[in-house]
Amino acid sequence: MVLKKCLRCKKSITKKTPGLECSRCDVIVHADPACSKLSNKQLNTLKNSPGIEWSCEECLKNLSRRSSFITPDEDAEEEDSDDGPSRHQLIDADKLVEDISREVKKTFREEISGLETSLEYLSEQLTTMEQSIKKQDTRIKELENKNYDLINQNKNLELRVSVLEQGHRELEQKSLSSSLEVAGLPDISPSEVIALTETIASALNMEQNDVQSAQRMPGAKDKPGSIMVEMKSKTVQQKWIDAGKDKCITVGMLMPNAPKETADRRVFIREALTNILFKKATPINVHKIIKDLNSNKAPGLDNVTISDIKVIGEPISQTITNLINNSVKTGAYPDKLKEGCSGKGTHSLLSKFTDEVNSHLNEQRQVLALFIDFSRAFDTLKHDQLVDKLDRCGVRGPLLKWCQAYLRNRSFSVKLDNNYSTPLPVTEGTAQGSVLGPLHFLSYVNDMSGCIINSTCYQFADDTCLVIANKDPQIAGKLLQMDLDALIRWCHDAGLVLNANKTKLLIIKSPYIIHSTPTIELVATYYEHKHNYLQMPTNRQGR
Numbered sequence: 001m002v003l004k005k006c007l008r009c010k011k012s013i014t015k016k017t018p019g020l021e022c023s024r025c026d027v028i029v030h031a032d033p034a035c036s037k038l039s040n041k042q043l044n045t046l047k048n049s050p051g052i053e054w055s056c057e058e059c060l061k062n063l064s065r066r067s068s069f070i071t072p073d074e075d076a077e078e079e080d081s082d083d084g085p086s087r088h089q090l091i092d093a094d095k096l097v098e099d100i101s102r103e104v105k106k107t108f109r110e111e112i113s114g115l116e117t118s119l120e121y122l123s124e125q126l127t128t129m130e131q132s133i134k135k136q137d138t139r140i141k142e143l144e145n146k147n148y149d150l151i152n153q154n155k156n157l158e159l160r161v162s163v164l165e166q167g168h169r170e171l172e173q174k175s176l177s178s179s180l181e182v183a184g185l186p187d188i189s190p191s192e193v194i195a196l197t198e199t200i201a202s203a204l205n206m207e208q209n210d211v212q213s214a215q216r217m218p219g220a221k222d223k224p225g226s227i228m229v230e231m232k233s234k235t236v237q238q239k240w241i242d243a244g245k246d247k248c249i250t251v252g253m254l255m256p257n258a259p260k261e262t263a264d265r266r267v268f269i270r271e272a273l274t275n276i277l278f279k280k281a282t283p284i285n286v287h288k289i290i291k292d293l294n295s296n297k298a299p300g301l302d303n304v305t306i307s308d309i310k311v312i313g314e315p316i317s318q319t320i321t322n323l324i325n326n327s328v329k330t331g332a333y334p335d336k337l338k339e340g341c342s343g344k345g346t347h348s349l350l351s352k353f354t355d356e357v358n359s360h361l362n363e364q365r366q367v368l369a370l371f372i373d374f375s376r377a378f379d380t381l382k383h384d385q386l387v388d389k390l391d392r393c394g395v396r397g398p399l400l401k402w403c404q405a406y407l408r409n410r411s412f413s414v415k416l417d418n419n420y421s422t423p424l425p426v427t428e429g430t431a432q433g434s435v436l437g438p439l440h441f442l443s444y445v446n447d448m449s450g451c452i453i454n455s456t457c458y459q460f461a462d463d464t465c466l467v468i469a470n471k472d473p474q475i476a477g478k479l480l481q482m483d484l485d486a487l488i489r490w491c492h493d494a495g496l497v498l499n500a501n502k503t504k505l506l507i508i509k510s511p512y513i514i515h516s517t518p519t520i521e522l523v524a525t526y527y528e529h530k531h532n533y534l535q536m537p538t539n540r541q542g543r
Contacts, residue, residue: 331401
């Protein structure tokens with residue numbers, strides 16, 4: 001590139017020393033007062049005003065000049081002075097086009113410059129937003145990974161808690177492996193516990209030095225709890241349990257001064273039980289139960305269908321889990337949920353019954369099966385006794401309070417035409433068809449099999465069957481009569497009534513062996529409860 005030189009000083013025109021170019025010729029001089037013969041003010045005006053042109057001295061000298069004043073020759077020509085511009089005025093078309101072109105370029109340059117600035121700003125903002133979105137995506141992935149890790153850790157912790165709880169139960173059961181639980185005794189002072197265990201040992205014909213320690217356990221609702229007896233060994237414990245089954249020990253045998261209403265109650269000797277620990281519900285288990293629900297089932301009181309619950313099963317699992325755990329923790333059961341549902345089958349029980357009968361028949365024994373029917377079994381369970389029996393089964397603490405809340409706040413009324421009687425509280429019975437109903441009944445009759453010495457007792461809810469076998473049916477009948485008498489006494493203490501008319505005896509014998517047809521008569525003694533009057537014993541025979 002050839003650098004232009006100043007006409008005055010003959011030096012090159014550079015960025016530091018810019019120049020002026022004549023608008024009429026090619027003369028270039030430095031833009032300073034020395035070379036351009038202009039003042040600094042004039043130079044600044046030229047620099048800041050693109051519309052002003054600069055001409056050199058030679059061009060200004062050769063430029064033709066005329067007077068600005070016009071003097072007409074005659075006055076008559078004044079009439080034509082308003083018709084338009086003077087005929088003698090000249091317009092430089094090239095210069096006009098050049099000026100217009102220059103102004104257009106300037107305008108476009110300014111507009112494009114502003115547009116470029118806006119585009120650059122928007123581009124920077126777009127780049128910033130893209131970077132922010134990338135950071136947010138990275139953060140979301142990090143949080144998802146952390147959440148996944150937390151879920152895995154939660155599952156691991158739940159598993160470890162379950163293992164620890166199981167280990168705790170095993171240790172507790174192991175510590176009680178050589179202990180006995182004596183239930184059914186009235187309240188006595190702690191100093192009399194040791195003396196009472198010695199009396200029990202004498203009644204069972206066992207050694208008194210088999211007992212290492214004995215203490216009274218707390219009961220439910222100020223009721224006397226069972227006595228925990230620590231034995232020397234597991235073998236000694238089993239001997240005491242077997243002796244307790246062979247001999248029916250009552251309160252009167254151990255405590256001669258016991259009240260008459262408690263003297264005939266049986267004392268049960270059994271293996272020590274641990275507390276039933278409630279395993280907290282988890283969202284994973286709740287969600288699994290929701291997925292396994294039958295969508296064809298009718299909705300509950302809230303009219304929410306099972307299919308809708310399945311759709312939102314995962315989001316609401318945590319809420320349902322909290323409700324379940326808080327319900328058990330506080331011992332509060334919602335009144336509106338105290339409704340029933342369908343039961344379950346008896347296949348496993350029937351299979352065991354069939355196996356035992358076939359085994360006896362193969363040994364050429366005759367089998368006596370007594371099918372027992374209770375009058376209004378589910379309706380006669382006394383709530384106080386049910387709570388006490390649940391405590392004996394190991395249901396204690398908040399879980400026991402939760403079961404009590406399930407039984408409370410129930411009432412009934414009688415409808416005659418369109419009139420209803422005053423509601424009265426329900427203090428007996430459990431809801432039939434409910435989930436807890438069969439469990440309550442099984443807990444209530446859990447110790448019933450303890451009074452059955454000679455027969456095998458099969459139980460499912462309120463269905464009970466006693467099975468005994470012998471080659472001589474008369475001997476089997478006598479042994480079965482002893483068990484029936486013990487069962488009736490137990491029913492009286494528990495508040496249950498055996499229905500002799502519906503209790504049936506079935507004799508099963510092999511068709512391949514010739515037997516004489518035996519005549520077995522069983523006597524069922526039961527008590528009629530007539531309001532607050534005296535309870536009268538009545539004998540009935542069943543065949």
